[in-house]
Amino acid sequence: xxxxxxxxxxxxxxxxxxxxxxxxxxxxxxxxxxxxxxxxxxxxxxxxxxxxxxxxxxxxxxxxxxxxxxxxxxxxxxxxxxxxxxxxxxxxxxxxxxxxxxxxxxxxxxxxxxxxxxxxxxxxxxxxxxxxxxxxxxxxxxxxxxxxxxxxxxxxxxxxxxxxxxxxxxxxxxxxxxxxxxxxxxxxxxxxxxxxxxxxxxxxxxxxxxxxxxxxxxxxxxxxxxxxxxxxxxxxxxxxxxxxxxxxxxxxxxxxxxxxxxxxxxxxxxxxxxxxxxxxxxxxxxxxxxxxxxxxxxxxxxxxxxxxxx
Ligand code: ATP
Numbered sequence: 488x489x490x491x492x493x494x495x496x497x498x499x500x501x502x503x504x505x506x507x508x509x510x511x512x513x514x515x516x517x518x519x520x521x522x523x524x525x526x527x528x529x530x531x532x533x534x535x536x537x538x539x540x541x542x543x544x545x546x547x548x549x550x551x552x553x554x555x556x557x558x559x560x561x562x563x564x565x566x567x568x569x570x571x572x573x574x575x576x577x578x579x580x581x582x583x584x585x586x587x588x589x590x591x592x593x594x595x596x597x598x599x600x601x602x603x604x605x606x607x608x609x610x611x612x613x614x615x616x617x618x619x620x621x622x623x624x625x626x627x628x629x630x631x632x633x634x635x636x637x638x639x640x641x642x643x644x645x646x647x648x649x650x651x652x653x654x655x656x657x658x659x660x661x662x663x664x665x666x667x668x669x670x671x672x673x674x675x676x677x678x679x680x681x682x683x684x685x686x687x688x689x690x691x692x693x694x695x696x697x698x699x700x701x702x703x704x705x706x707x708x709x710x711x712x713x714x715x716x717x718x719x720x721x722x723x724x725x726x727x728x729x730x731x732x733x734x735x736x737x738x739x740x741x742x743x744x745x746x747x748x749x750x751x752x753x754x755x756x757x758x759x760x761x762x763x764x765x766x767x768x769x770x771x772x773x774x775x776x777x778x779x780x781x782x783x784x785x786x787x788x789x790x791x792x793x794x795x796x797x
Contacts, residue, residue, distance in 0.1 A: 488513040488640055488671045489534055494543035496529050496695075503529045505695040506543070511673050511688070515702075516666050518682035519675040521692035522791055527675040528568060530692070531642050534673075535565040548640060564633030568644040570625045578604065578620065578628055579613040582635065589636040603631040607661060623654025630661065641665065643674045647681045659685050679787050691790045698790040715779045716759065718748045721772035728766055728773075735762065752778070 489511035496504040504526050511517040519527050532538035534545055536552035536559045545552055548562035573581055582600040591599050604610045607627035612620060620628065626646055633641055643662075647655050662672060662685055676682050682689065690700035699706060720728055725743055732738045732750060737758055741750040752759060756778075763776050 488515075488548060489517075489673065490544075490546040491530065491534060492544045494530070494533060494545060495541045496526075496533060496538070497541050503695055504533075504540075504543075507692070507695060507697055509534075509690055509697055509700065511671065513671050514666075514669065515688045516662065516672045516674065516686045518686035518689040519673060519692055520677070520679055520682055520689060520787060521675075522677055525677075525692045525791075526695040527677075527692055528644055529695075531565070531644050531673070531675065534559075535563055535642050536560055537565065561636065562638050563640045563642060564636065564638040566629050566633040566641070566643045566646060568646075568648065570629055573617050576617050577614050578609055578617060581617050581628065582631055585632050585635050591635065599635065603634055606634070606664070607631045608657065621654070623650050623657060626650060626654070626658060627661065630658075634665075639670060641670050641672045641674075643672065645675055645677070647676060647678070655681065691787060693791040714752050714759075716750055716752045716762075717775070717777040717779070718750075718766075718773060719775035720746055720748065720766075721774065722746060724771040727769070728771055731765060731769060731771075732762060738762070746774075 489509065491507055491509040494504050494507040494509075495502075507526065507530055509519075509530065519530070521527055529538065533540050534547050534552060536547075536556035539553055547559045550558035552559040573584075576584065579600060582603055583596055586596045586599055587593075601610070601613075604613055607630055609624060609627055609631070612624060617625070617628065630641075630643070630646065633643070647658055650658060662674065666672060666687075674682065674686070686703060688700070688702050689706050691698045691706075718728065725746060725748055728748055729741060729743060732748070733741060737752055737754040739751045739753065741748065743749075752762075759776075759778050763773065766773055
């Protein structure tokens with residue numbers, strides 16, 4: 488649905504995108520995650536036909552947004568990371584205005600607007616001044632605006648920023664609903680936990696390049712090399728376990744607290760099983776042996792800090 492190849496963008500002396508590659512499959516909820524200034528907004532503006540690129544190629548719904556912005560805009564709804572001021576418009580009028588701008592025929596406008604207000608759970612606020620809505624409500628109204636021409640692709644720039652936990656849950660439910668309706672959704676955030684759980688795919692962007700991307704399984708799989716193991720042992724067995732495990736190069740960062748021993752394992756399931764049977768074979772009593780895949784948070788930190796370390 489979206490394909491960016493070696494895309495470059497420069498703002499004066501700032502190189503915002505340095506050969507960005509991104510593939511968003513049709514029907515996916517694709518999370519674009521990266522720290523502030525990584526280039527998320529720039530990439531989204533370019534693919535939405537709202538900003539010209541300096542190099543590379545872009546295809547969105549089969550068209551190049553720079554050469555054929557009309558086609559791209561017909562298929563795409565963009566929700567910016569800010570909400571403009573529209574004094575003296577209520578929620579209904581706000582959507583009706585954008586329905587007119589988008590060319591929804593007058594006879595259909597009322598129905599479209601009422602349906603959208605219902606979809607984003609704002610029917611009860613139809614008559615409320617836009618400026619009196621809470622931030623969460625404004626975000627949902629903004630999403631309704633992006634949906635006004637029933638696009639198959641939604642591009643949402645940091646839609647959850649500044650929302651309280653309840654508003655976040657509502658937004659997640661809404662995104663899940665749009666996904667069920669068959670929309671392809673590209674959504675950005677600099678907070679990983681906002682995206683975890685709702686995305687089918689993810690891309691990690693940092694300093695103008697995508698460091699990793701793919702479906703969630705592939706993203707997690709790329710990092711199964713490093714896992715955390717939590718072990719609970721009988722009293723008195725912890726020190727011996729530490730000695731035995733410490734002799735293996737795959738074991739790092741071992742720490743002990745009472746009967747518990749934690750360490751980072753660089754290895755697969757077989758390595759883990761081998762270590763466990765060694766402890767049991769040495770006569771130690773192992774109550775619990777829990778292997779946790781590296782969390783996405785860890786993955787994100789690893790990817791976005793690599794460059795600093797270099
Ligand atoms: P954030 O999460 O803070 O919104 P982002 O990942 O969306 O960040 P961009 O807004 O795309 O990042 O910015 C990428 C880089 O380009 C940053 O270094 C930013 O300072 C710079 N930049 C963005 N817009 C402009 C502009 N209009 N003029 C100059 N520099 C800009």
